[in-house]
Amino acid sequence: MNEVEHCGLRIERLEQLIDKAVELTPASMKEVVEALQSLRGIAKVSAVTIVAEVGQLSRFATARQFMGYSGTIPSEHSSGESVRRGGITKTGNAHLRRVVVEATWSQRHGPILSAVRKLRMKGLPAEVQEIANKAMHRLHARYVRLEAREKPKQKVVTAVARELLGFIWAIGVSVEKRHAA
Numbered sequence: 001m002n003e004v005e006h007c008g009l010r011i012e013r014l015e016q017l018i019d020k021a022v023e024l025t026p027a028s029m030k031e032v033v034e035a036l037q038s039l040r041g042i043a044k045v046s047a048v049t050i051v052a053e054v055g056q057l058s059r060f061a062t063a064r065q066f067m068g069y070s071g072t073i074p075s076e077h078s079s080g081e082s083v084r085r086g087g088i089t090k091t092g093n094a095h096l097r098r099v100v101v102e103a104t105w106s107q108r109h110g111p112i113l114s115a116v117r118k119l120r121m122k123g124l125p126a127e128v129q130e131i132a133n134k135a136m137h138r139l140h141a142r143y144v145r146l147e148a149r150e151k152p153k154q155k156v157v158t159a160v161a162r163e164l165l166g167f168i169w170a171i172g173v174s175v176e177k178r179h180a181a
Helices: 002-024 027-036 044-054 063-070 094-108 115-121 126-148 153-180
Strands: 074-079 082-088
Touching: 002 027, 002 044, 027 044, 027 153, 044 094, 063 094, 063 153, 094 126, 094 153, 115 126, 126 153
Parallel strands: none
Antiparallel strands: 074 082
8 A cells, every 4th residue: 555655646746847847848849738738638748748759840841751750650662563561660759659559549439528628728729629629530530430440459549649640740830830920
């Protein structure tokens, strides 16, 4: 029992340190952290991890480049007219990939706007809220569609995670542009 209490106190202390670190970051990064929390499956720790691992999302010209950075794009072995695609490359940022894949598991549940997400979305720009709502519906539909085709669960989650990265990129770029203006 003491060990469980000790772990609980350690988690609280670490969360307080994360809150302090977020307060010390530049305003544009702080806004991106807040905006990313509007996405389903991404809370404060996940949002901070994404921003810490990536930095400015606008450094990627397209969402596909961001997906490539995470290593979630399929490998390709092509020669002439022959095109063969394989599993994901895994050549990108493993920590980012792990966090996004974990966040993706929440997409298997129906697209319901919970009270917690409503609270997180309060005060965010309308464009960010629109992207987050679109993501919630689209990612759940993709999860259900791939699962109906009897794909293995991990492949389904990885494919949906790749698409979630696109929405993360869209929100990040939107917030960074807004802050720069």
